Amino acid sequence: MHEWSLAQQVRELVLEQAREHALSSVRRVTLEVGALSCVEPGNLQFAVKECLQNSIAAPATVRVLTKSGTVRCHHCNKTFEVDDMYQTCAHCDQYGFTIVDGKDMLITGIEGA
Numbered sequence: 001m002h003e004w005s006l007a008q009q010v011r012e013l014v015l016e017q018a019r020e021h022a023l024s025s026v027r028r029v030t031l032e033v034g035a036l037s038c039v040e041p042g043n044l045q046f047a048v049k050e051c052l053q054n055s056i057a058a059p060a061t062v063r064v065l066t067k068s069g070t071v072r073c074h075h076c077n078k079t080f081e082v083d084d085m086y087q088t089c090a091h092c093d094q095y096g097f098t099i100v101d102g103k104d105m106l107i108t109g110i111e112g113a
Contacts, residue, residue, distance in 0.1 A: 032067050070082075
């Protein structure tokens with residue numbers, strides 16, 4: 001489960017940003033995960049919450065939002081949104097596409113005091 005290694009990186013980045021902005025506590029961490037990233041949002045949320053223990057971010061609420069993926073069809077060359085890799089083209093109903101967006105994971109918000 002690679003969510004643990006991602007969660008450890010999130011912890012490092014959150015604590016680094018907290019130091020840079022002189023925060024004494026972190027109340028909320030918001031992440032955005034692409035639907036095609038192979039990251040399970042529930043597992044990531046749990047892992048991040050666990051990794052934040054024993055830090056100024058321990059009481060933080062962790063939100064993981066999912067962003068649809070965008071792909072380009074190999075047959076009709078049109079782009080469309082997908083939530084997984086096993087869909088047919090929304091325009092020509094064929095299989096086979098290239099991922100344009102949706103494989104990333106971002107920290108979109110860190111709130112604290």
